[in-house]
Amino acid sequence: MKDYIIDITLSSTKKQKPQSDQLGFGRVFTDHMFMMDYTEGKGWHDPRIVPYQPITLDPAAMVFHYGQSVFEGLKSYLTKDERILLFRPERNMQRLNLSNDRLCIPQIDEKLVLAALKQLITIDRDWIPTAEGTSLYIRPFIISTEPYLGVSPSKSYRFMIILSPVGSYYKEGIHPVKIAVESEFVRAVLGGTGTAKTAGNYASSLKAQEEASEKGYSQVLWLDGLEKKYIEEVGSMNVFFKINGEVITPALNGSILEGVTRNSIIQLLEHWDIPVVERKISIDEIYQAYSNNLLEEAFGTGTAAVISPIGEFFWRDEKLVINNGQTGQLSKKLYDTLTGIQNGTEPDPFGWVVEVK
Structure with missing residues (x-):
């Protein structure tokens, strides 16, 4: 070099x-x-x-x-x-x-x-x-x-x-966090700055975050800015759902930040032959999966929290408690594996780790 x-x-x-x-x-x-x-x-x-x-x-x-x-x-x-x-x-x-x-x-x-x-x-x-x-x-x-x-x-x-x-980004650590679904405020829209990591995106999220915190929720789940129907991301994390054995994460659409941890999790899941797809997914679909007992796990991914299991969503005055509010097996495995790769205690088959010499 x-x-x-x-x-x-x-x-x-x-x-x-x-x-x-x-x-x-x-x-x-x-x-x-x-x-x-x-x-x-x-x-x-x-x-x-x-x-x-x-x-x-x-x-x-x-x-x-x-x-x-x-x-x-x-x-x-x-x-x-x-x-x-x-x-x-x-x-x-x-x-x-x-x-x-x-x-x-x-x-x-x-x-x-x-x-x-x-x-x-x-x-x-x-x-x-x-x-x-x-x-x-x-x-x-x-x-x-x-x-x-x-x-x-x-x-x-x-x-x-x-x-x-x-230390841990959330005071809960690896324990499940509670997330409020945001239906009033908007974080980003197609053509805006949602794909950029810029201060204004986070300033515009503070009001919703403050209101969620007052209700006892760690973060908010943002919906798309046009229809307020499709899931985008959590304030500081991308989001994944395990539904009937398949892992789904919202597709990058021009208003979602492309997370490094998100990309790493997708590669890990593919490496383990666990079905994972990137596509549009609505909050109504999540609710239906929850109602039919098919929503097995949900978790956020990001540099700060790494993997943050989600134990509850609050939407339309209803609490959607996931996996009895406990950390799911897949969330725990992803957290242990990724943090192990990051700190050198697990093999790194992807060549992700860079040593500072």
Whole structure:
């Protein structure tokens, strides 16, 4: 691989690291971060690793006014023999550039960013937790920085990567979560930004999420924006249903984020010769399967939660309790296998794991 010159400034002080049993999600950050800037006519420049620090922006920076920003999420693991592993990081870099294209943000050099990420993780390797269910969460993101109030793509940007030691995304962990089906608000529509990982998608989901939380539900299940009939995804996860022995997940339709974990689960199921299909599926079909005792399992997939079994859906004032609210056998097998591949305790027949050297 080409050698990239990345300036490194190490922190003179070290933060206190939390105990593994005290880790939540995304509230503690490591000693260092990666930064790189873009200027029109110059391109991306000055890649550097620096002490974790606040950033200063002009009040007119366009990210504050027009939301031109994208981000990614992936994880790093430390094996029992002290090797640092990443899970399919090239897919995240590819998706970041797809989001960039949709938001009119200049393309990044994926190999440069991956090389910088490996250096950053190596420097902060002592922050990688080793307790079961923990990992080092990686958040690359890009914001528009030009101080200008006109509505147009920015002419300057900043790319950053920050790291956070994390435990389970949901307080329930691998235990089933309860999901409310959202029938009023809309997350994304065909032609919008649903396929991009951009901040605005998540801001528009907060109202529904807040209302669901008040009712005791962890997340919302989004329906399509036109007919409010077809299932799309959960707020932070793609979603799968096991119906009468077959696993079904909504087909990518231009308003659903193409999850790296989603893709991995489909490949795992095919590897095990378990029937899996990608197609349109309506909430009415799920209800009928539930009524006929054919809805065997449901689970979400995503980088943050990995596999999250769903124990209950709330729809039209009715509770649909799945598998007696217990984790299903397939959900557990998928979780154990995928996390095992990620942390190096299970064989990796797909070549997904990348070692940081």
